[in-house]
Amino acid sequence: MSEVVLLQLIGLAVVGTGIVILLFIRAQFARVIGFVAIVLGIFSLVALAVPQMASLPPAEEKFDIATVKTPTDMAAIGQKIFFSKGQCALCHSIGPSEAARCPDLKGIGAKLSREFIYESLTQPQAYIYLDYRHGGLPKEYPARMPYINKNPIGLSKNEILSVIAFLQQMSGEPISVSPSELEIPGQAPAAPIKAAESAPAAVAQAR
Amino acid sequence: MLHHAGLLLKLVCGMTGRTWWVVTLAVLAGLVGIPALSWAQDATSVTTAYRDIPQLGGSRNIIWVIAQLHLLLAGFVLGVPIFAWVCEIVGWRSGDKRYDKLAKEFTKLLTSAYATTALFGGILLFLLISLYPKLMGYLTDIFFPSFVVYCVLFLLETVTLYLYWYGWDAMQGGTMKGVHLFLGFLLNIFAFFIMIVPNSWATFQASPVVISEGSDIARAWAATWNPTWWPVNVHRLIANVVLGGFICGAYAGVRYLSVSTSEERDHYDWMGYVGNFIGVFGMLPLPFAGYWLMREVYQYNQQMGITLMGGFLSWLFILQAMLIGVLFLGANYYFWLGITYRIPGAEAKYKAPILTMLVILLLCLGVWMTPHSLVASLEEARKMGGTHHPLLGVFGVMSAKMTVANLMILVTFMSFIMYWRAGKQETATWAKVARAFMAGVLGVAAIIVIVLGVWGYFVPAIVRINYFSVAQVLIVLFVMLTITPLTAVLLKSARTTTEMVWGRMPPRAGYALVLNAVMVILLMTLMGYARSSSRVHWHIYGVMRDSSQYAYSPALGYAAAFMALNTFLFCLLVAFIFWVATMGDKGKAPTASGKGALPHGAMPAMAGGSQGLDKP
Numbered sequence: 148m149s150e151v152v153l154l155q156l157i158g159l160a161v162v163g164t165g166i167v168i169l170l171f172i173r174a175q176f177a178r179v180i181g182f183v184a185i186v187l188g189i190f191s192l193v194a195l196a197v198p199q200m201a202s203l204p205p206a207e208e209k210f211d212i213a214t215v216k217t218p219t220d221m222a223a224i225g226q227k228i229f230f231s232k233g234q235c236a237l238c239h240s241i242g243p244s245e246a247a248r249c250p251d252l253k254g255i256g257a258k259l260s261r262e263f264i265y266e267s268l269t270q271p272q273a274y275i276y277l278d279y280r281h282g283g284l285p286k287e288y289p290a291r292m293p294y295i296n297k298n299p300i301g302l303s304k305n306e307i308l309s310v311i312a313f314l315q316q317m318s319g320e321p322i323s324v325s326p327s328e329l330e331i332p333g334q335a336p337a338a339p340i341k342a343a344e345s346a347p348a349a350v351a352q353a354r
Numbered sequence: 355m356l357h358h359a360g361l362l363l364k365l366v367c368g369m370t371g372r373t374w375w376v377v378t379l380a381v382l383a384g385l386v387g388i389p390a391l392s393w394a395q396d397a398t399s400v401t402t403a404y405r406d407i408p409q410l411g412g413s414r415n416i417i418w419v420i421a422q423l424h425l426l427l428a429g430f431v432l433g434v435p436i437f438a439w440v441c442e443i444v445g446w447r448s449g450d451k452r453y454d455k456l457a458k459e460f461t462k463l464l465t466s467a468y469a470t471t472a473l474f475g476g477i478l479l480f481l482l483i484s485l486y487p488k489l490m491g492y493l494t495d496i497f498f499p500s501f502v503v504y505c506v507l508f509l510l511e512t513v514t515l516y517l518y519w520y521g522w523d524a525m526q527g528g529t530m531k532g533v534h535l536f537l538g539f540l541l542n543i544f545a546f547f548i549m550i551v552p553n554s555w556a557t558f559q560a561s562p563v564v565i566s567e568g569s570d571i572a573r574a575w576a577a578t579w580n581p582t583w584w585p586v587n588v589h590r591l592i593a594n595v596v597l598g599g600f601i602c603g604a605y606a607g608v609r610y611l612s613v614s615t616s617e618e619r620d621h622y623d624w625m626g627y628v629g630n631f632i633g634v635f636g637m638l639p640l641p642f643a644g645y646w647l648m649r650e651v652y653q654y655n656q657q658m659g660i661t662l663m664g665g666f667l668s669w670l671f672i673l674q675a676m677l678i679g680v681l682f683l684g685a686n687y688y689f690w691l692g693i694t695y696r697i698p699g700a701e702a703k704y705k706a707p708i709l710t711m712l713v714i715l716l717l718c719l720g721v722w723m724t725p726h727s728l729v730a731s732l733e734e735a736r737k738m739g740g741t742h743h744p745l746l747g748v749f750g751v752m753s754a755k756m757t758v759a760n761l762m763i764l765v766t767f768m769s770f771i772m773y774w775r776a777g778k779q780e781t782a783t784w785a786k787v788a789r790a791f792m793a794g795v796l797g798v799a800a801i802i803v804i805v806l807g808v809w810g811y812f813v814p815a816i817v818r819i820n821y822f823s824v825a826q827v828l829i830v831l832f833v834m835l836t837i838t839p840l841t842a843v844l845l846k847s848a849r850t851t852t853e854m855v856w857g858r859m860p861p862r863a864g865y866a867l868v869l870n871a872v873m874v875i876l877l878m879t880l881m882g883y884a885r886s887s888s889r890v891h892w893h894i895y896g897v898m899r900d901s902s903q904y905a906y907s908p909a910l911g912y913a914a915a916f917m918a919l920n921t922f923l924f925c926l927l928v929a930f931i932f933w934v935a936t937m938g939d940k941g942k943a944p945t946a947s948g949k950g951a952l953p954h955g956a957m958p959a960m961a962g963g964s965q966g967l968d969k970p
């Protein structure tokens with residue numbers, strides 16, 4: 148029995164108990180309890196009737212460099228990051244979409260150099276692409292590209308390179324990122340994470 | 355669920371009762387506990403990040419229940435003083451002793467309610483220290499100065515409450531009444547600060563800011579002034595008034611169902627009216643405060659806003675719309691029952707307007723509950739033909755939701771005005787002009803709200819957010835601020851044609867009051883889950899990641915079960931508090947002294963009635 152079914156049964160039992168109380172018990176306080184039970188049971192059942200989506204923490208991508216042999220391997224990892232930890236698909240689409248809040252990334256790997264993409268991800272305000280126009284209805288809120296290498300997304304350099312590989316591959320371009328560029332953990336010190344505008348990191352030193 | 359960590363001190367100080375030992379024990383616990391947090395930081399250097407009690411459902415679920423109950427109780431004990439003080443002022447200004455009695459009756463609850471709140475606060479503090487030592491160490495490091503401030507505030511609140519409660523009878527005459535009212539004012543001021551200090555801890559978890567180097571106080575101050583602090587302060591303040599009002603209404607509803615004498619029925623019918631009135635009064639501006647909060651969230655971090663409104667929590671807002679819709683319907687239904695049963699002969703006259711308002715409310719609710727873009731599975735998106743429903747998607751956008759929210763507020767406001775004017779005949783020579791003017795203001799306002807809503811589809815979002823939505827809110831406020839005083843002036847010289855009769859409401863009125871209170875409590879639990887889940891897998895967003903096994907937000911169905919459980923437990927606790935507080939009254943006949951013993955037909959001053967004019 149799944150968790151949802153179990154909770155639905157409990158909800159139904161609560162509602163049923165409330166109905167029984169209202170039908171057979173005359174004491175007013177008990178009847179109010181029965182009424183409240185019905186309301187809460189119905190609320191639970193409605194909540195169980197909508198799509199059940201839990202928010203799981205992004206998987207800690209174990210970037211095992213030993214398994215990355217070719218640029219295609221990097222692109223495969225980049226694709227996973229694009230749709231999960233990187234949260235890129237939350238705003239960007241690949242192909243035209245009414246729901247997309249931000250530029251369509253289809254063919255972006257062919258239009259932009261890898262250096263430009265890297266800069267767009269790590270210094271999104273450094274260069275604003277003035278030619279960008281959003282078609283269709285105005286979006287809910289003006290989009291602002293976050294710093295991908297900083298919290299809360301916080302992709303590592305290896306992960307960003309993999310995303311670039313994916314964008315190039317998806318655009319039909321030869322992948323210009325090489326596995327040899329990947330940093331081996333422990334050999335290259337991680338860049339210090341400074342406070343980002345979009346999600347500033349509070350730095351409180353232990354006293 | 356650790357945004358409730360911000361409340362850890364509401365615990366240290368969250369009590370006040372006739373049982374001094376409870377207070378003393380809890381304060382000692384706080385004073386012992388706070389430095390322990392700092393020492394833990396030094397001594398263990400946070401080698402233990404988490405502890406768990408899986409036998410009791412896991413640390414996260416334990417904290418969830420205790421923190422939610424503590425927060426609801428805190429909202430109750432902070433909302434009741436506002437409610438009581440307002441009632442006392444109304445009683446003092448109008449000379450109607452019933453309001454003073456009502457205020458005293460609810461202040462009496464505070465003693466046991468504070469102790470219960472403190473009890474849960476203490477449990478929460480110890481659980482947080484034990485189960486989340488690393489997080490608590492971090493927060494203590496930043497907020498230690500405000501912990502001290504909080505304790506001082508609590509002591510001041512305790513002393514003030516004792517003076518306010520035990521001095522009630524002694525401070526009734528002459529200037530002493532003024533002193534007593536001032537004590538009530540101080541009580542609410544301290545209560546307000548007691549609320550906003552822990553809010554800074556909780557909001558810091560959701561919207562942390564860069565903390566500059568400096569003294570402890572400077573760092574605590576910087577962290578306190580985070581982007582969502584004031585929006586949450588305002589939102590919670592209003593919500594506490596709403597909670598206090600509707601709980602008063604629910605208490606009156608339950609008692610109304612149980613009592614046997616006509617005097618008691620009159621009294622609790624009237625109390626239910628007052629509770630519902632204050633609840634509705636607070637509810638009207640609440641959506642505006644919520645809108646401000648969401649806007650600040652978006653401005654602080656768009657990803658967090660998207661997670662809330664368009665991400666995995668998007669369905670939550672459909673549930674929220676359902677609860678708010680039921681609340682609006684319940685509040686209006688109670689007004690309509692009042693018109694029908696308290697004002698004999700009014701049913702036929704107001705049947706058509708009531709039906710019209712019901713239809714408008716239901717249509718608005720339908721629009722409000724229409725989902726916008728949802729993070730759906732690929733299969734779901736394919737079935738819908740995209741993330742928007744092809745037909746109903748147009749109602750799912752914020753422009754439509756803001757419009758219907760404003761319309762529902764207007765309808766509810768007009769329900770109240772209709773109730774207010776029922777059974778009265780204006781005698782002023784300019785009454786006809788005034789009525790036409792009010793109808794014009796209402797009609798034009800409704801049209802403008804709708805036009806702005808439709809226009810909002812065709813302008814850039816920033817224009818709609820910054821100008822159109824704000825204009826809609828201002829227009830609705832303008833309607834309220836125009837029609838309310840005009841009606842009051844108009845009715846001052848009005849003749850009572852049908853006297854209002856208390857105690858004749860059907861039993862379903864009592865259930866409507868209970869339903870309203872349950873809706874408000876459920877809404878608070880729902881939005882607590884939303885705020886906590888918007889931080890996703892972070893204890894402190896972007897700063898301290900939740901690396902425990904509970905670093906996920908459960909699905910809505912699972913969460914709703916906890917919300918329902920917490921709501922039920924809170925209702926039982928409140929019922930217990932009422933029972934304990936009124937135990938001494940058993941056997942006593944309801945004191946219907948002074949104007950409390952007014953014959954049927956006396957309209958409360960809060961509804962604009964004039965005691966003199968109402969006399970036959």
